[in-house]
Amino acid sequence: xxEAVAETVAARFSELYGAEPHGVWAAPGRVNLIGEHTDYNxxxxxxxxxxxxxxAAVSRREDGVLRxxxxxxxxxxxELRLDELSPESDKNWTAYPAGVVWALREAGHAxxxxxxxxxxxxxxxxxxxxxxxxxxxxxxxxxxxxSLGLRGWQLARLCQRAENVYVGAxxxxxxxxxxxxxxxxxxxxxDTRDLSQKQIPxxxxxxxxxLLVVDTQVKHSHSEGEYGKRxxxxxxxxxxxxxxxxxxxxxxxxxxxLSRLGxxxxxxRLVRHIVTENERVERVVSLLESGDDTRAIGPILVExxxxxxxxxxxxxxxxxxxxxxxLASGAVGARMTGGGFGGSAIVLAEEPDxxxxxxxxxxxxxxxxxxxxxxxxxxxxAGARRLR
Numbered sequence: 001x002x003e004a005v006a007e008t009v010a011a012r013f014s015e016l017y018g019a020e021p022h023g024v025w026a027a028p029g030r031v032n033l034i035g036e037h038t039d040y041n042x043x044x045x046x047x048x049x050x051x052x053x054x055x056a057a058v059s060r061r062e063d064g065v066l067r068x069x070x071x072x073x074x075x076x077x078x079e080l081r082l083d084e085l086s087p088e089s090d091k092n093w094t095a096y097p098a099g100v101v102w103a104l105r106e107a108g109h110a111x112x113x114x115x116x117x118x119x120x121x122x123x124x125x126x127x128x129x130x131x132x133x134x135x136x137x138x139x140x141x142x143x144x145x146x147s148l149g150l151r152g153w154q155l156a157r158l159c160q161r162a163e164n165v166y167v168g169a170x171x172x173x174x175x176x177x178x179x180x181x182x183x184x185x186x187x188x189x190x191d192t193r194d195l196s197q198k199q200i201p202x203x204x205x206x207x208x209x210x211l212l213v214v215d216t217q218v219k220h221s222h223s224e225g226e227y228g229k230r231x232x233x234x235x236x237x238x239x240x241x242x243x244x245x246x247x248x249x250x251x252x253x254x255x256x257x258l259s260r261l262g263x264x265x266x267x268x269r270l271v272r273h274i275v276t277e278n279e280r281v282e283r284v285v286s287l288l289e290s291g292d293d294t295r296a297i298g299p300i301l302v303e304x305x306x307x308x309x310x311x312x313x314x315x316x317x318x319x320x321x322x323x324x325x326x327l328a329s330g331a332v333g334a335r336m337t338g339g340g341f342g343g344s345a346i347v348l349a350e351e352p353d354x355x356x357x358x359x360x361x362x363x364x365x366x367x368x369x370x371x372x373x374x375x376x377x378x379x380x381x382a383g384a385r386r387l388r
Contacts, residue, residue: 002026005055005119006387009071013057016069016077021057021117022145027137027384028053029122030129030178031213031346032337033187033202034297034304035281035314039172041234041274042193042245044281046235047174048202048380049182050213054120054133055387058141061113066101068094071119082113088168096131097138099166103158104139109148116141123374125219127338131167132175135159140180140384150178152383153195170228182383189285193247200288202380207294208351209332213362215374216318218342227339230270230312237271241262246274273311280304298333298348305335305345314340318370322347322361329353329360346378 006024013021029051035045061067066080070093077095079144085102097116104111116138122130142148150158156176162168163176173192182188186199204211238246241257249257254275261268284297305323309315319336322345326334333348349357358375365373 002387005053009057009117009119010388012071012119013059013115016117017059017067017115019059019114022059023141024055024057024344024387025137025141025144025384026053026055026387027133027140027179028182028381029133030175030182030251031211031344031378032174032178033283033346034301034335035174035278036277036282036304036308036337037190037230037234037314038247038274038277039174040170040231040249041238043274043278045174045183045192046187046200046281046284047178048187048378049178049184049191049383050122050128051379051381052121052123052128054118054122054130054137056137057117058138058145059115060142060145061115063113065113066098067115068097069117071117072124082111084118085152085166087166090166095167096134096162099162100135100138100159101142102164102166102340104142104148106161107158109146111142111146111152114142114145123215125343126213126215126374127340127343128213128215129175129179129338131163131169132159132171132179135162136176136179136384141384145163145211146334153177153197153297155384156180157195172346178383180384182381184382185306185380187288187380189281198285200285202288202294204294209294210349210351210354211378212347212349212354212358212379213331213337213344213376214322214326214347216316216322216342216369217373218316218318224312226341230314233267233270234274235262237261237267241271244367246271247278249275251275251279269311269313273307275305276307295332295348298331299345301333301335301348302327308336308340312340316340316342317368318342318373319345321364321370322369325361325364326357329357331357
């Protein structure tokens with residue numbers, strides 16, 4: 001499959017630019033098993049890579065020109081000059097790859113230009129990190145073509161900087177690290193403070209289980225205000241509690257910490273979610289590492305959804321309907337995943353129940369007058385890599 005995709009993207013590159021690309025790379029989207037909004041609080045997350053990828057055919061240039069084209073966006077080739085790249089000056093899709101080039105050059109890496117053609121199967125706006133996949137695939141290609149010698153976690157850091165500063169979206173480090181560093185058949189236990197990583201075996205098929213992603217088709221945008229409000233609220237909570245980040249509030253001391261916040265009710269809710277969510281990640285890691293029944297993580301996923309819905313308040317009717325309907329139809333666990341206010345939910349289910357759950361969710365959406373959701377299986381897949 002990857003060879004066929006590489007061939008198609010390379011052929012389109014040749015049509016656009018009149019020469020064969022120097023290489024073709026892929027970087028995946030991700031789904032987060034547990035650990036939501038903890039990444040910008042120095043906490044724990046547990047994503048895994050999807051089989052859906054952004055693919056880039058790329059050639060290096062030496063003349064300070066960046067040419068960009070996407071198979072997924074109407075329009076011709078965009079041409080930019082590297083010495084004119086400026087943060088938050090570009091409100092189009094080109095800001096993501098251009099931001100990576102800007103971040104690499106700002107960090108002192110001698111990138112002198114590139115021709116890039118991109119094509120992605122990561123659903124946009126579904127909370128599955130389509131933007132991170134775009135950033136990471138460009139970063140990996142330039143890392144190889146310009147012999148920069150950067151490791152996956154370093155590329156992830158630069159891609160985060162590109163999105164934070166150049167695009168202007170206050171995202172954490174999880175999405176880019178997952179795209180750059182995940183391994184097939186595993187979930188990535190990531191400490192977002194020191195970027196230490198541990199690959200946790202996550203082979204659902206071996207246990208007769210499946211993990212479904214339900215894309216509600218409700219679009220969200222991280223660069224809009226609500227995400228930033230939650231982040232600012234978390235930072236306020238840390239400041240009021242006298243800690244560097246909410247990661248530093250021990251789970252066992254949560255009640256005492258909340259009482260110290262007095263009448264700051266909104267901040268109290270945000271703090272409670274982050275502290276309990278970090279503890280949920282640690283419980284899931286412990287269960288999966290023990291080799292016991294993976295089904296035991298189901299109730300923890302449900303706890304996580306309740307916390308995101310009631311404390312962090314970033315769910316929506318469509319996401320709640322997925323979770324409630326899936327659980328009523330026999331799912332082992334379910335929760336919203338991603339930034340919130342739309343996007344996707346995940347459903348952990350026994351293999352024989354998948355069709356019935358999918359049917360029930362689809363019918364529930366129709367009855368509620370919602371757009372038909374997109375349902376697909378999430379298989380833990382490989383991180384960013386060179387295809388040819």
